[in-house]
Amino acid sequence: AEYDLLVLNGLVVTHDNTVELDIAVKDGKIAKLSPRGVLNGGMAKKVIDAEGGMMMPGGVDAHVHLDEPALFGKGETADNYETGTRSAIAGGTTTLITFAPQRKTEPSLLAALAATHARAKGNCYSDYSFHLICSNAGPKAISEFAALRKAGVSSLKIYMTYEALQLKDSEILDVLFEARKQKIVTMIHAENGAIIDWTIKKLEEKKLFAPKYHVTSHPPVAEIEATYRAISLSGFIDVPILIVHVSSPAAAKHISDAQRKGLPVYAETCPQYLFLTRKDLDKPGFEGAKCVCSPPPREGEQDHEGIWRGLEDGTFTVLSSDHCPFLYDNTEIGKKSVISSEYPNGHFKYIPNGCPGVETRLSLTLSANRLQLQKFVEVTSTNAAKLYGLYPRKGALISGESDADLTIWYPEGMKEFELTNSMLHHNVDYTPYEGRTMKQWPRYTVLRGEVVWARDEGGLIGKKGYGEFLKRDVSSLAGCRSEEWDVENF
Numbered sequence: 001a002e003y004d005l006l007v008l009n010g011l012v013v014t015h016d017n018t019v020e021l022d023i024a025v026k027d028g029k030i031a032k033l034s035p036r037g038v039l040n041g042g043m044a045k046k047v048i049d050a051e052g053g054m055m056m057p058g059g060v061d062a063h064v065h066l067d068e069p070a071l072f073g074k075g076e077t078a079d080n081y082e083t084g085t086r087s088a089i090a091g092g093t094t095t096l097i098t099f100a101p102q103r104k105t106e107p108s109l110l111a112a113l114a115a116t117h118a119r120a121k122g123n124c125y126s127d128y129s130f131h132l133i134c135s136n137a138g139p140k141a142i143s144e145f146a147a148l149r150k151a152g153v154s155s156l157k158i159y160m161t162y163e164a165l166q167l168k169d170s171e172i173l174d175v176l177f178e179a180r181k182q183k184i185v186t187m188i189h190a191e192n193g194a195i196i197d198w199t200i201k202k203l204e205e206k207k208l209f210a211p212k213y214h215v216t217s218h219p220p221v222a223e224i225e226a227t228y229r230a231i232s233l234s235g236f237i238d239v240p241i242l243i244v245h246v247s248s249p250a251a252a253k254h255i256s257d258a259q260r261k262g263l264p265v266y267a268e269t270c271p272q273y274l275f276l277t278r279k280d281l282d283k284p285g286f287e288g289a290k291c292v293c294s295p296p297p298r299e300g301e302q303d304h305e306g307i308w309r310g311l312e313d314g315t316f317t318v319l320s321s322d323h324c325p326f327l328y329d330n331t332e333i334g335k336k337s338v339i340s341s342e343y344p345n346g347h348f349k350y351i352p353n354g355c356p357g358v359e360t361r362l363s364l365t366l367s368a369n370r371l372q373l374q375k376f377v378e379v380t381s382t383n384a385a386k387l388y389g390l391y392p393r394k395g396a397l398i399s400g401e402s403d404a405d406l407t408i409w410y411p412e413g414m415k416e417f418e419l420t421n422s423m424l425h426h427n428v429d430y431t432p433y434e435g436r437t438m439k440q441w442p443r444y445t446v447l448r449g450e451v452v453w454a455r456d457e458g459g460l461i462g463k464k465g466y467g468e469f470l471k472r473d474v475s476s477l478a479g480c481r482s483e484e485w486d487v488e489n490f
């Protein structure tokens, strides 16, 4: 046969177009996009009839934690590379960029990269790539940025909070200065660690320990101040940054102001900041622990509205999951470790920070029916590929250039259903979105021409180990404003 796969009768939606086309796939690549009637079933080994459903470039989730140690206490994330990438493809996401964590006691970033490769290799259902988490920004780490680029890593994450990870402002400048030279995008967790620690002490003095006080202990000002400081430091060096997991509309305002001034400041938000609020943490007993993440869900609808607007108006470049899964009912790190005779209902500060969401990111957002479809593709796939140097191999459907990664949705009129954790493919004992009404779910996921998810025909049919490591190039979105930077000029 001329082609390996044809997908017929679908509505192709990319970040810049919505058009009825048929798709032909050959050797794992998009070979042709044709008007109806040109391609026919006889021309390929396999045919999918999309029956009018939307076909989009496979989801790219650029913020996922797999097989990582917890940030405080004992234990690690519930998902490893096998279960996390399995969950991704069942939710329509074909590429993950996960984190390779460097510990403070480990001076080398390359060592952290090698260790992460060993955890991922042969275990992945989806394609994958890594951001390095830099928590020890000493001379050794800084000297390795050039080698990271050669190894296909063009982004780093740094933290302004958490004792185990936090960098001082001078260390942040060291990172940004070398990132500028090596054309690396720096992702920043922008929360003021001192404000958080101080607030935790005040809550403890009043014996307020319930899960909902996690929200109180991470006030908007911690996020707003750190966001403005991160923008200031990156503006000083003139280097692109991305503020990760923005939850506060007031922090988003600092970001859009910086963008209006022409600074290369990018931002990310996540479904938890569109769908969860403090109320989700304010439940009887320990239940609220299921929605503890940092930054926390904010107060209410007006916050959600501000974040949706930021997606619509381009303040947010990407919508990632920040999938950071921990078991609820677990003795090492979950409920049983947090509840004690001293804290019979637990203590919020010992709850690991993070929610699962790699599988629900696309469906929840699409089901909300709020974003224009092309904008949805842009923020859930295309922009992540562009920002992190994977475009147009990923995030696009360009013949001869893009991998044949597709998320194919049900045609109009799919029966709504209630989400339950038992439907999901992660290794977590809950979803924060239990019981939500879903209006869509991927019917098929295709990765490099192979059908890896067919909801009505076997479900998960991809193979562990099929996922490949993706070497990334420089960002095609983000760059410095001027070629030269000299400390004398500032």
Ligand code: DUC
Pocket: 065, 189, 244, 245, 293, 294, 295, 322, 324, 353, 354
């Ligand atoms: N930061 C993340 O990126 N994920 C989960 C917890 C956190 O603080």
Ligand code: ZN
Pocket: 189, 244, 245, 294
């Ligand atoms: Zn973070």
Ligand code: ZN
Pocket: 274, 275, 300, 301, 304
């Ligand atoms: Zn809402």
Ligand code: ZN
Pocket: 063, 064, 065, 322, 323, 324
């Ligand atoms: Zn994260």
